[in-house]
Amino acid sequence: MTLYDSMMNWLQLWLVVEQRPQDEAARVSMEHVAEVLNQNFQVSIVEVAKEANHYAIKYTKDGSDHTERYNQQSAEALLSFINENPERYDFK
Template sequence: MTLQDALFNWLQIKIVAEARPDDRAAQETMQFFEEILREDHHLEQFAVTSDETMYRIQYGSAGQLKLQMYDRESAEQLLSDINSNPKYNE
């Protein structure tokens, strides 16, 4: 999995996990992607900020920081899909 894919997957599930704090599967999946970021991509830090249109992930290792941006609609699509499915909202 590429770094950009791992960051995006982590961002999407982080959004879901924060919106659904009692959703154990979401919490575990977020931890899974955090492990991928740490172990496979050797990231020491990654943090999210957002505004009305974008999510920004600042990430890095060995003192070098980078920034990856994703549009808000794409990043929140997984949460929207989950919320629109009655199976996951019982």
């Protein structure tokens, strides 16, 4: 998996965790992807910002600062699916 794809996976999970803080499965998965980013790509996420119609992820890699942008609709796809199918993801 590429760095770009791994960061998109992390972002999608991050958005779910932000909207559903009680979703432990999403939190564990997000933390796992963060570990993969760190171990496989030497990347640490610094900040996520929503800008117009995209999300910007600021991160460090090999001591340098970088920013990667992701389309808002693509980034929010997992969260949208969960919200459209609450019976499959309701943990109460």
